[in-house]
Amino acid sequence: MNQSSNQPAKKSKMNLPNKLTVLRILMVPVFVVVMMLPASLVSSTVTGIVGVVLFILASLTDMLDGKIARKYNLITDFGKLMDPLADKFMVIGALTVIVYRYDSIRPFFIWALLLVVFRELAVTSLRLVASSSGGVVVAANMLGKIKTVTQIICVCTVIIEPMLYRIPALANVLPEAWVAWTPLSYLTGGAMMVFTVLSGINYFRGMWKYLDPQK
Numbered sequence: 576m577n578q579s580s581n582q583p584a585k586k587s588k589m590n591l592p593n594k595l596t597v598l599r600i601l602m603v604p605v606f607v608v609v610m611m612l613p614a615s616l617v618s619s620t621v622t623g624i625v626g627v628v629l630f631i632l633a634s635l636t637d638m639l640d641g642k643i644a645r646k647y648n649l650i651t652d653f654g655k656l657m658d659p660l661a662d663k664f665m666v667i668g669a670l671t672v673i674v675y676r677y678d679s680i681r682p683f684f685i686w687a688l689l690l691v692v693f694r695e696l697a698v699t700s701l702r703l704v705a706s707s708s709g710g711v712v713v714a715a716n717m718l719g720k721i722k723t724v725t726q727i728i729c730v731c732t733v734i735i736e737p738m739l740y741r742i743p744a745l746a747n748v749l750p751e752a753w754v755a756w757t758p759l760s761y762l763t764g765g766a767m768m769v770f771t772v773l774s775g776i777n778y779f780r781g782m783w784k785y786l787d788p789q790k
Contacts, residue, residue, distance in 0.1 A: 590644075590649045590651070591640075591643055591649065592639075592640040592641070592643045592644035592649050592650075592654055592658075593640075593649075593651060593653055593654050593657070595636040595639055595640035595643070596636070596640050596654060596657050596658050596661050597657070598636055599633045599636040599637060599640075599661045599662075599665060600657070600660075600661045600664060602629055602632065602633045602636075602665075603633065603661075603664045603665050603668045604668075605629060606626055606629040606630055606633065606668065606669070606672070607668050607671070607672055609622050609625050609626050609629065610622055610623075610626040610672040610676060610734075611672060611675060611676065620738055620741065623734050623735070623737075623738050624738070626672075626734055627731055627734045627735055630665075630669060630727075630730055630731065630734070631727075631731065633665050634665070634727045637658075637661070637662055637665070637723075640654070640658060641658065659699070662723065663695050663699075666691060666723075666726045666730070667688070667691060667692060667695070669730040670684060670687060670688040670691060670730070671688060673688075673730070673733050673734075674688055677733060677737070677760075679755070679756075679757065680733065680757065680760055680761065680764075683761060683764060684733075684764060686768075687729075687764050687767065687768050690768055690771055690772070691726070691767075691771055694771050694772070694774075694775040697775060697779075698774075698775055698778050701778055701779065701782050702782075704782075716774075716777065716778075716781075718770065718773055718774040718777045719774045719777075719778070721770050721774070722767070722770040722771055722773075722774040725763065725766045725767040725770045725771075726767050726771075728763050728766075728767075729760075729763040729764050729766070729767040732759050732760055732763045733757075733760045733763075733764070736757045736759050736760050737757060740754045740757070
């Protein structure tokens with residue numbers, strides 16, 4: 576008789592949500608490489624279309640992995656660690672590409688990138704302190720979710736907007752200043768920065784009690 580058959584099967588950590596998280600991490604460098612390909616090698620329109628499709632697919636995995644994990648009770652320590660890291664890699668990687676690729680909006684998005692990086696570092700540190708001192712797992716709140724949505728919308732807008740203005744029927748209708756300044760990119764970038772700050776402040780207000788200066 577095979578004794579191993581009496582032993583309970585081990586639950587694999589690589590369930591579907593974890594696989595989606597790993598897929599999102601793997602898509603980030605692919606997105607970055609595609610978006611940084613020189614126009615002399617591949618048309619900027621082609622890299623823009625491929626890049627935005629990759630980013631949207633990565634964003635969808637972000638939405639799906641959490642929902643599937645909660646619905647089917649597939650939450651693992653691996654997922655708790657890697658899911659938020661994957662989100663940060665995705666957004667910071669995308670903003671870095673924007674700063675590299677789009678000269679006209681670079682000064683504005685350098686500040687946006689710095690703000691996002693500082694916020695993520697601060698909130699991640701806060702979560703570690705809350706977890707170690709109070710055993711508290713800080714879940715994403717509504718402001719955090721809105722922040723993530725504005726980040727996704729901003730990145731997609733920055734990539735798509737210049738391509739739209741290359742369509743003659745649209746470029747001929749809009750004022751030259753509108754086409755040159757790509758205002759939708761600034762508008763969505765501003766919204767992203769506002770919610771990045773607000774969500775960061777909200778996390779600190781809720782978790783400040785765990786930051787004991789006497790310890």
